[in-house]
Amino acid sequence: MLADSLRALVFDVFGTCVDWRGSIIRQCQSLGRTNVDWEAFADEWRTDGYIRGIARIRSGETPYVSSDVLFNKKLDELLPKYGVNGLSEQQSQALATAWRRLDPWPDTVAGMHRLKSRYVLSTLSNGSFATLTQMAKHGGLPWDCIISTELRNTFKPAREAYLLAPTLLDLQPDQVMLVAAHDSDLKGAQKAGLHTALVLRPMEWGPNGQKPPPPDPSFDFVANDFGELATQLGIA
Amino acid sequence: MLADSLRALVFDVFGTCVDWRGSIIRQCQSLGRTNVDWEAFADEWRTDGYIRGIARIRSGETPYVSSDVLFNKKLDELLPKYGVNGLSEQQSQALATAWRRLDPWPDTVAGMHRLKSRYVLSTLSNGSFATLTQMAKHGGLPWDCIISTELRNTFKPAREAYLLAPTLLDLQPDQVMLVAAHDSDLKGAQKAGLHTALVLRPMEWGPNGQKPPPPDPSFDFVANDFGELATQLGIA
DSSP states (O other): OHHHHOOEEEEOOBTTTBOHHHHHHHHHHTTOOTTSOHHHHHHHIIIIIIIHHHHHHHTTSSOOOOHHHHHHHHHHHHHHHTTOOOOOHHHHHHHHTGGGSOOBOTTHHHHHHHHHTTSEEEEOBSSOHHHHHHHHHHHTOOOSBOOBGGGGTOOTTSHHHHHHHHHHHTOOGGGEEEEESOHHHHHHHHHTTOEEEEEOOTTTTOTTSOOOOOOOTTSSEEESSHHHHHHHTTOO | OHHHHOOEEEEOOBTTTBOHHHHHHHHHHTTOOTTSOHHHHHHHIIIIIIIHHHHHHHTTSSOOOOHHHHHHHHHHHHHHHTTOOOOOHHHHHHHHTGGGSOOBOTTHHHHHHHHHTTSEEEEOBSSOHHHHHHHHHHHTOOOSBOOBGGGGTOOTTSHHHHHHHHHHHTOOGGGEEEEESOHHHHHHHHHTTOEEEEEOOTTTTOTTSOOOOOOOTTSSEEESSHHHHHHHTTOO
16 A cells, blocks of 8 residues: 555645745735735745746756845845835845745644654755755754755756655655646646645735646646645545 | 853764663663673774774775674674574574664763754764664654764764764754763764763773773863763753
8 A cells, every 4th residue: 555655745835734824924024015926026036037947957958046036136126126215224134034034834744743753854945955844944844854956956857856755765766756736847747756645725926816727647646735644645 | 161152962872872782782681691691792893893994995995784684693793703603593683683672871861852952963873874763762862853873974083974963954053062971972073063062981890991081171071971971061
């Protein structure tokens, strides 16, 4: 039975474990600038700074930099674009590290504790090692270890990014399962021989944002949250 | 004040956090071969397999392999040397992974929980990433992340091994303190710009084994255990 042969669960983080959009909007709103469209700001920071930034590196258009650098470069563009000026040094520093203080979804921490009772739990994220470590401390995410694709200067969905997890954990790929909210990520993991669990996060892009497509039948598990995944794996 | 400017504590593991010698001897004794000198076996496994194995790699005498490979190569030599034969597949497998099941010193887990309330806690060990991760799960060591010198195919006391911690954690070297029981390790960390805390582990080599030298006055902290270190750092 698959649940018995698995040894480690590795997790996508942004969107899967934490509500990046709500957390970024809340942090931005706390700056007190009521005339700024912080929802659009957060979406653009994520979409053009991170997702497209990674795509440009993977295509060879731009050289490798860590995702922290991508976030900070985009921030420098977005602040003038959205008319955010006159920030204090402390406010600028808070924005520059905002992605280290993302709040978990309501089910994340309790679900992880259940899953941790049987499996090694690790991140497998394009977030930087420092960002993932600080975020865990901020949100109380009980990882056994932090694996970032930064450790190999690569990004998911590169095959080597997925193989980093079984390699570092001294496991076979089919003893590892990726838990993620995104189809493309799970498909990448499948191609590298990992098992897959889709966790649906319909609120990732906000109440009016894009919704996930119907679950692909090739995924080993499909769950509405981490607690449901634990139950499907037979963990009390 | 140093306690306030530090952000992360990184720990040597074998000997500092866990009682490798007692744990290995207990696991070996559980095989039921009463005619084997398991104390000598454990000491030789550690001294010649790991410590001298690393020294040979660092000197360029032998090519890089992970410490897991060093342990397993030495095990293959020691079993016939000590007259241990006819092991079952399960017993052989248990010995091959024995260094993943080392027990913490009695003060380790409680002290770590206190230290974790203020600092990022990470391993900074020559043990492999997989070994350190499994050992944490075995002993309940509440790391925030696992850093192994294996991530750069290097070993302490190479300067780059120490710098791996501030680099991955996005900190300056002087925001990081190495906690270790061994002078040479702490001196290596000092040379790389890290702060240092010596924790005395006089029982590392057993009741009749070698004792640590008097503490070098250059170390920032000297403590008898992790709880005392937390108190010295002002953590309740």
